[in-house]
Amino acid sequence: MSPNLRIIGGLPTRAIAIAVFAAFAVSSVAATLARQNPAASPGPAKSVLRHFHLERHPVVALTFDDVPAAGGLHLDETRVGIVTRLIDELKANHLRGIYGFVNGDGVGEDPDLQQALHLWLAAGMNIGNHTFSHPALDDTAAENYIHDIAADEPTLREYDPAGDWHWFRYPYLEEGNTSQKREAVRGWLLGNGYRIAQVTLNFQDDDWDDPYGRCLAKHDQAGIQWLEQSYMENAAEFIRMGREEQIVAFGHEIPNVLLLHETDFTTLMLPRLMKLLHSQGFHFAPISKVERDPIYALDPYEPIPGGGSITNQVLNARHRSYLLFKPEPVEKLDRLCK
Numbered sequence: 316m317s318p319n320l321r322i323i324g325g326l327p328t329r330a331i332a333i334a335v336f337a338a339f340a341v342s343s344v345a346a347t348l349a350r351q352n353p354a355a356s357p358g359p360a361k362s363v364l365r366h367f368h369l370e371r372h373p374v375v376a377l378t379f380d381d382v383p384a385a386g387g388l389h390l391d392e393t394r395v396g397i398v399t400r401l402i403d404e405l406k407a408n409h410l411r412g413i414y415g416f417v418n419g420d421g422v423g424e425d426p427d428l429q430q431a432l433h434l435w436l437a438a439g440m441n442i443g444n445h446t447f448s449h450p451a452l453d454d455t456a457a458e459n460y461i462h463d464i465a466a467d468e469p470t471l472r473e474y475d476p477a478g479d480w481h482w483f484r485y486p487y488l489e490e491g492n493t494s495q496k497r498e499a500v501r502g503w504l505l506g507n508g509y510r511i512a513q514v515t516l517n518f519q520d521d522d523w524d525d526p527y528g529r530c531l532a533k534h535d536q537a538g539i540q541w542l543e544q545s546y547m548e549n550a551a552e553f554i555r556m557g558r559e560e561q562i563v564a565f566g567h568e569i570p571n572v573l574l575l576h577e578t579d580f581t582t583l584m585l586p587r588l589m590k591l592l593h594s595q596g597f598h599f600a601p602i603s604k605v606e607r608d609p610i611y612a613l614d615p616y617e618p619i620p621g622g623g624s625i626t627n628q629v630l631n632a633r634h635r636s637y638l639l640f641k642p643e644p645v646e647k648l649d650r651l652c653k
C-alpha cells in the first residue's frame with residue numbers, strides 16, 4: 316500500500332493541475348500498470364527532486380490509528396501505560412483535539428483498553444471510526460464492510476456521546492479496489508454524516524513495533540538502536556516525499572494529515588518525531604481545520620487496489636509514471652531479533 320514510487324518529469328503548473336482534476340473520470344489503467352512495474356520507469360529521480368522548494372512552515376494534523384490496541388504489548392507494558400505516555404508528549408507540545416481512530420473489537424472485554432480510551436478522551440483528545448474489526452476493503456464485500464463500520468458506532472457513542480466522531484479512516488487507506496465498492500462505501504459514509512480522514516503523510520510507523528518487541532525480549536540493545544535510527548530516517552524520507560508529491564499533484568503543498576499508530580514504539584519515538592517536525596518548521600492544526608483545504612473535497616473517482624493517500628489518488632488519476640525512492644527497510648525489520 317505504501318507509495319514506494321516517485322514521479323518523474325517536469326513540475327506542473329497550477330493550471331495543469333486544475334486541468335488534470337477535470338480529467339478524473341478517465342481510466343488510469345496505464346498509470347496503475349506503471350505503478351506496479353517500477354522497472355518500466357526511466358532515469359534517476361534525484362536531480363528532479365532537488366528543484367522542489369518546500370514551504371518554510373508546512374501545517375500538519377497528527378492522527379493515531381488502531382486506537383486503543385495498536386501493535387503488541389511488550390514485556391509488562393499496558394495500554395494505559397502507552398496512552399499515558401502518548402498523552403504526556405502531546406500535552407508537552409500543547410496539542411489537544413488529536414484524533415484517535417478506534418477499532419471497537421475487544422474493547423468490551425478488556426478493562427485496560429476501556430481505561431485507555433477513557434484517559435484519551437479525558438485528556439481532551441477525540442475519537443473517530445476506523446471500523447470495528449479492521450477489515451481490508453480490497454478483500455471485503457462493500458455490504459460487509461459497511462456493516463463493520465456501523466458496528467464500531469456503539470463504542471464511539473458510548474465513550475464519546477457528545478463528540479464529533481463522524482470521521483472515518485479507511486484501514487490500510489483502501490478506499491475500494493473496484494468502482495462499485497468505492498462508490499458504495501463512500502456513499503454510505505457521506506450519507507451517514509461522515510467525513511473521510513484523508514492522509515497526506517505516512518511512513519508505516521507501525522512496522523517498527525513487532526521487531527521492537529522482539530528486541531526488547533532479547534535485550535538486544537544494538538537492535539533497538541538500529542530501530543530508533545531507521546525509524547527516524549524513514550520518517551524524514553517519507554515526510555519529504557509526501558510533501559514533494561503534493562507539488563507534483565496539486566502545484567503546491569497543502570495542509571497535511573500525518574498517519575501514525577498508537578503503538579508502544581511510536582509512543583517511545585514521538586518526542587524525537589516532534590523534534591523533527593519542529594525542525595522542519597511544521598505548525599500543528601486540528602484535522603477539521605486542515606481538511607477545509609479544497610483539495611480534501613476532491614473525489615478522484617478512481618479505485619486504487621492497495622489504497623493510498625489523497626495525493627496518491629490524484630496522481631493515479633493523472634496517468635503519471637513513477638520512480639522508486641529510498642524504500643522502507645522491510646526485510647531487515649522482518650528478520651531483526653528473530
Ligand SMILES: [Zn+2]
Binds near residue numbers: 445449487
Ligand atoms: Zn489501522
